[in-house]
Amino acid sequence: MKPKVSVCCIVYNHEKYLKDFIKGITIQKTNFPIEIIIHDDLSTDNSRNILSDFQQQSNLEIKLLFPNYNRYSRGERPFNFVFKEAQGKYLAVCEGDDYWTDPLKLQKQVDFLEENPEYGMSCTQIKQFNHQKDTFLENIWGSSEVSFQELLNQNQISTLTAVFKKELWKTYDSEVNPVEKRWKMGDYPQWLYFSLKSKIHFLPEVTGVYRILSESASHSKNIKKQEVFIKSFFDIKKFFLDFSKTPYNQEDLDDEILFHLATNALKMNNRKLASSYYSKVRNFNKTNKIKSIVCKSSLLTKLYQKVYP
Numbered sequence: 001m002k003p004k005v006s007v008c009c010i011v012y013n014h015e016k017y018l019k020d021f022i023k024g025i026t027i028q029k030t031n032f033p034i035e036i037i038i039h040d041d042l043s044t045d046n047s048r049n050i051l052s053d054f055q056q057q058s059n060l061e062i063k064l065l066f067p068n069y070n071r072y073s074r075g076e077r078p079f080n081f082v083f084k085e086a087q088g089k090y091l092a093v094c095e096g097d098d099y100w101t102d103p104l105k106l107q108k109q110v111d112f113l114e115e116n117p118e119y120g121m122s123c124t125q126i127k128q129f130n131h132q133k134d135t136f137l138e139n140i141w142g143s144s145e146v147s148f149q150e151l152l153n154q155n156q157i158s159t160l161t162a163v164f165k166k167e168l169w170k171t172y173d174s175e176v177n178p179v180e181k182r183w184k185m186g187d188y189p190q191w192l193y194f195s196l197k198s199k200i201h202f203l204p205e206v207t208g209v210y211r212i213l214s215e216s217a218s219h220s221k222n223i224k225k226q227e228v229f230i231k232s233f234f235d236i237k238k239f240f241l242d243f244s245k246t247p248y249n250q251e252d253l254d255d256e257i258l259f260h261l262a263t264n265a266l267k268m269n270n271r272k273l274a275s276s277y278y279s280k281v282r283n284f285n286k287t288n289k290i291k292s293i294v295c296k297s298s299l300l301t302k303l304y305q306k307v308y309p
Contacts, residue, residue: 003061004032005106005163006086007094010078011038012070014096015045017211022054024100024208030107037085038096039065039078047096077179077186083169091166093187094208098160101127102207109163112201120198121164121191123157124207132214141210144202148195148244151188152237157200159187160208168194181239184232192240223268230260255281259288262295267305271295 007025014021025036040048048066055062063085071078083091090113092106102108102124109122125142129135143156150156172178172193183189194200214221234257241248262277274295284292294300 001033003035003088005030005034005090005092005110006088006166007034007036007092007106008079008082008086009036009038009094009096010041010082011043011047011051011096012041012072013043013045013047015043015047015050017097017099018047018050018054020099020209021094021096022050024094026058026060027103028100028106029103030110032110033061034106035061035063035087037063037065037082039067039071039082041072041078042067042070075179075182079186080173080179083166083173086166089166090163091169092163094160097211097213098208100160100208102205105161105207106163108203108205109201112203113163113165116199116201118199119201120168121162121194122201122203123163124161124203124205126158126161126208126210127206128210128212130212132212136209137212140206142202142204142206144204146191146195146200146202148192148240151192151195152240152246155188155191157187157191158208158210160210162187162191164190164194165198168198171197176243181235183236184229185236188233189236189240192236196240196244221268223265223270223273226264226268227261230264231257234260251282255283259291262288263291266291266295266301269301269305271298271301 028034038051040051051064055064065081065085071081090110094100105124113119113122123142123146125140128137128141130137142158142161145156169190172190176189176193178186178189191200234253238253258277258281262274265274265277278292278295281288
């Protein structure tokens with residue numbers, strides 16, 4: 001029987017986290033068939049052996065993609081290979097260091113999408129786990145602010161909660177051709193496109209856990225890596241402003257980029273770099289005016305880092 005949902009996963013050196021990841025998949029209770037497709041990007045730990053055991057010991061339909069090279073290092077998007085293999089009407093996403101906690105996650109989201117065809121995607125709330133501190137953050141993450149305009153300001157969608165129509169992804173892949181753009185984020189441009197072409201449903205329930213790791217694409221102690229990530233965010237934003245024919249002021253957008261780069265430098269205690277970014281700003285708002293003053297004082301900078309870690 002053809003699956004209704006394809007659970008699409010990527011793994012890379014996630015040996016320590018796969019127990020929770022696998023459990024989150026196996027606890028799912030659905031009245032429709034699902035398939036699981038897992039791409040391991042040439043892990044150097046024991047991930048592939050764990051995944052092979054999972055496949056052999058489970059009654060679920062599991063397909064493993066084990067390339068003989070690391071696709072990400074060559075600028076390829078592992079998720080693209082998984083999505084193209086998927087047979088389901090809907091694609092659900094989870095990476096190997098995250099995990100689902102709600103057994104009815106898929107059922108709830110698919111039920112809504114089936115009953116409301118004008119919606120192309122569903123997302124939920126999550127808990128965040130700080131791996132380095134071995135503790136959960138107090139705040140629940142995820143918001144109903146998932147319209148195109150709201151997503152332009154901030155990505156409020158956690159990838160591990162997403163369930164969306166495969167046909168919608170196919171049109172995105174064809175029309176936008178994200179692989180050629182070399183963006184650092186694979187999920188954010190998808191959400192922007194989906195919000196333009198359909199409605200996005202927000203389920204105000206916690207269905208999974210996102211691990212905050214000390215080094216990842218979106219979290220790094222390396223200031224240059226963070227700057228590349230920030231600039232890529234604005235490359236995506238500018239593309240979709242143009243794509244949607246949304247009017248914008250280039251000077252304001254340039255200032256916004258500088259504000260984000262300066263804030264990043266301030267958080268990483270590089271006051272000199274933060275000041276250099278603020279010096280290029282044309283128009284200050286109140287918040288960033290205060291930050292520009294903070295970065296001139298080591299005492300105020302330390303206080304800022306305690307309040308906004």
